Amino acid sequence: MGEGCASAAWCAVLWAAHARFAALLPEEGQKEIWGESPDARIAAALMPPSGSASRVPGGWVLEGEWDLASGVGHAHWVLLAARDTDGPDRPTRAFAVPRSLVTVRDTWNATGLRATGSDTVLLGATVVPDGRSVPLAALLAGGGTDGLPRCHAAPAQLAGGLMFCAPAVGAARRALAVWTRWARTATHGDVRPLDRPSARERLARSAVEIEAAELMLRTAAERADTEVITEGLTAANRRDAAVAADWLATAVDRLFRTGGSHLRDREGELYRNWSDVLTVASHGALSLEPAAEAFARSLVVGGADDA
Template sequence: MSSTVSVPVDDLTAVTTPLTDAAALARADAARADAEQRLDPATVEALCRAGLPAHFVPARWGGAESTFAQLLSDVALLAEHCPSAAWCAALWAAHGRFCAYLPEAGQQEIWRHSPRTRIAAAIAPPSGTARRTASGWTLDGTWQPVSAVTHAEWVLLAAAEADTAGPALRVFAVPADRLVIEETWDAVGLRATAGHTVLARDVHVPDHLTLDLAEMLAGRSAPGRSRSHAAPAQLAGGLMFCATAYGAARRALQLWTHWAVTPSGSTGRVRAAAPALATTLATASARIEAAGLLLERAARRADAGTVTGVLVASNQRDAAVAAQMLADAVGELMRGGSHMLDARGELHRMWRDVHTVAAHAVLRVEGAATAFAAAATDGER
C-alpha cells in the first residue's frame, strides 16, 4: 500500500468505483452519522452496491467468494472516510461467511433474492436458550451489543440448547423483522454502528436455519468450500476487526500531517520543523505503517497459509499487537496542540474510533498473547 503521509487531506481517489463512491458518500455524512448514531440509508445502499455484504458469499449464490486481503484493503479505505460505515461493512461481509455453513436450504432462503443480504450477528458470548420442537427450535433471549443491526435483514444469534447436558451451543439465523431491537447503543466511538440490544421471544427457527456453533467457528474444509469458508473464525476475526482501526489511523495521520506542514498563522513557520513534532510524525507514521504490514501478512496467511494452531495464534497476536500500535500512534498524534480542544473535529473522531476498536475483546493483547504462548509451546513439544 502507498505511504499514508503523502495523501493530501482532501484527495478522495483518482478512480471512481462503487467502493470509492460508497466511501465518498460515507465521508460526506460521517459527522452527522456520528452525532445521530446511525448510518444514512443512502450510505448503506452504497455499501451494498460496492459488494461488501456479498464479499464472502458463495459464488453459486452470486457472491464474490473473495479474499481476506481484499477485505482488509476495502475496509481500511472505507474507514479513512467513515469508520462506522467500514465497521458495519466488515461485519456484513464476515457474517456472510458464517452463513455459508448453513444447510443448503438455509443459504437459499437468505440469498435467493440477492447475495447482498445484510446480516448482523451476536455470536460471543452466547445468550438465551433454544428449545427443540417437532418442526425446529423455539428461541428466547437477549443479546447485546449487536453491531450493524439497524440495517440488517437477518441476524445470527448464538444460544444454548435447553435440556441438554453440557455446553451444546447453536447458531440461529432469524429474519430481523421477527426480533425486537432496543436502541441502547451510546458508545464513545464507532457511534453510528448501532450496536443495539436484540430480543427474541418465542421465535420459531426451522432446522435449515441453524447450525452447530463449534462447527461454524472451526471452519473445517469440505468439498465445494472455498479457502475463505475453510478458515477458522479465529484465523481472521481479529484481522477483520482491526481493518477499521487501520484505515481510521491512516486518516488521523493524514489530518495531523496536513496540520503539521501548514504554516502557522502566528509565526508563518511549518510546525513539523520543530523537533518534537518531527519526532511525532516519524514515530506515529512508522507505527501505523508497521501495523499495516502486520495486518497484510496476517491476511496473506489467512488466504493461503497451512492452517495450524501456531498460524491461528500468530494471526491473533498480530491483529492484537497491530491494534495496540494503531491506538498508541493516534494517541501520540492527539497529545498537545489544539486537537484536544476540538471534540467535534474529524481527528478527534478518528481517535475515538481507533481506541474503541482496540478495546474490543478479540483485540486484547493479553488474550492473544496467552493463546500464542500456548500454541508456540505446544509446537516445540
Template sequence: MSTLYVPTPTAAWSVSDGAAEADAGRRLPEQTVACVTDAGFPRHFVPAAWGGNEGAFTDLLHRTAELAEGCASAAWCAALWAAHGRFAAYLPPEGQRDIWGTSADVRISAAVVPPSGTARRTGDTWLLQGEWSCVSGVQHADWLLLAAPEPEGEPGTGPLVLAVPADRVTVLDTWHSTGMRGTGSHSVLVPPLEVPLHRTFPMLDLMCGTPAPGRARCHAVPAQLGGALTFAAPALGAARHALRAWTTRAAKGPGVPGGSAREVLARSAAEIEAAGLLLDLAARRADAEHGPLAVAENRRDIAFATDLLVSAVERLFRAGGDQARDASSELQRCWRDVHTAATHGALRLDAAAAAYAEAVLGR
C-alpha cells in the same frame, strides 16, 4: 480516502460525506449503507452458488481499511456484513436459500460471542428467545445470526447459531459509545420465535472452520484465524485518517515544525505503516494456512498491530493542540474510533500472548 460511491439526486456520495452524520446520529446514513452494499461488502464471502464472491481475507482487509479512511463506522459494519456472510455459509443449503435465494447482497448482522438467550427443541423447530448485545449494523440488517448456549436436554449439541429475519426482533437503543458511534451496535430482544432446523448450525463448525462438500476454502477457516482482522481493519483506516488530518494541519502551521513535532510525525507514521504490514501478513496467512500455530501467530500479530495503532493515534492526538479537542475535529473522532475498536476482546494482546505462548511452548 475511499472513492466508493453511489449516485444521488444531487451529487456523488462518498462514505466520508456521511462520517460526521453517522457519528452524531449513532447510525449510518442510508446513502452510506447503499454505498457499502453496492461496493460488494455483504457478498464478499457469500458462496458462488448464490452469486457471491467467495473472496479473500487480504482483499477484505485492504478494502475495509480504505473505507475506514472515509468513515470508520461504515468500515466496521461493512467488514462485519462481509464476515457474517461467511458465517451463514455454514447453514444447510435450504437455510442458505432462505437468505440468498433472491440476492447475494443481503446484509447480515450477528451476535455469536458469547452465546446468549435460550433455544429449546420443539419438534421440527428451535424455540429461540432472549436478548443479545452489540449487534453492529442491526438497523440496516436483513437477517441476524444469533448464538444460543447448548440447549437443555440436548447434551452434546453444543451452542447453536440460528438465522432470524431482522424484522422479527426488537432493537433496543443501547449503543451510546465513545467511539464507533455510527455502527449502531445496539442490543436486540427476541420474543419466543420458532426457527426451522435448516436455519441453524453448530457453533463448533464456525469456530473450527469445518470443511464440507461445496464449501470454498474461505469457508473452511477457523474463526480465530481471520476473525480479528474484521475489527482491526477499521482501526487501521481510522489511524491513517488521523495521520493525514494531523499532517495537513501541521503543514499549514507557521514555520517549520519543531523537533518534537517531527518526531511525532515520524514515529506515528512508522507505527501505522508497521501495523499495516502486520495486518497484511495476517490476512495472507488466513488465506493460505489453517494450523494451530497460524491461528496463534495471527492473534499475536493482529493484537500487536492494534496496540501500535492506538499508540500512534494517541501521540497524534496529544500533539494536536487545541483544535484536536474540538467536537468537529476529525482527529478527535479518529482517536475515539481507534480506542473504541481496540477494546474488542478479539484484539486483546494479553489473551493473544497466552495463546501464542501455548502454541510455541506447549504450555
C-alpha cells in the same frame, strides 16, 4: 472505507464475516437467506451467547436478548447464539433469524464507532427451523466443510482479528493526514508546529507505527489466504492483529495528545478518528493477553519449545 468512516467500514467488515458464517448453515437455510439476492446483509450477536433455545420437532424455540448487534439497523438477517436449555451439557448453537422478527433497542452509546448502531436485539419465543441453525463450535472452527472454498472453511480466528483491525488502519491513516495538515500550517508568528523537533519526532514515530501495523496485517492476511491452516498459523495471526491494534492506538493517541486545542475539538475529524481507533483496539477479539496465551500454547503443542 475506514479512512472516510470507520463505522461504515466496521459494518461492512462484519457483514462480510457474518456471510462467511451463514455459509455454514444447512443448504435450506442458505437458500432462505440468499434465495432472492446475493447481497443479503447479516448482523450477528454471537459472543457471549445469550437467550435460550429449546428443542421442538423440526427446529428450536429461540428467545432472549442479545447485545452489540452491529449494523442491525440495515441488516436483512441476524445470527444469534444461544444455549440449548434442554441439553445435558448445554451446547451453544447459532440461529439465523429474519431481521423483521427482532426488536431493536437503542443502547449503543460508545465513545467511538458511534454510527455502527451496535444495539441490543430482542426476540420473543420464535420457532427457528433446523435448516437455519448450526452448532456454534462448528461455525467458529470452520469444521465439516468439505467442498467449501477456503474463505468459508477457515476458522473464525484465522482472519477475524485482521478484519476487525481494517477499519482502524483506515481511521489511523486519516488521523495522520489530518494531524500533518495541521502541523504544516503556520500559526501566530508564522510558526508551524512541524518546525519543532518534538513534533517531527512524534510524526515520525506515529507514521512508522501505522505503516508497520498495516504491513504486519497484510502479511498475516497473505498467510491466511495461502498457507496450510494450523493452530500455529491461527495463533500467529491472532497475535499480530492484537499487536497491530495496540500500535495503531498508540500512534493515534500520540497525535491526538500533541495536537492543538482546536484540533482536539470534540466535533473535529481528529477526535472522531482517535475515538474510533481506540474503540476498535478495545474489542475483546483484539486483546493481547488471550492472543499471547494461544500463541505460546501453539509453540508447545507444535514442538517448538526446544529452541
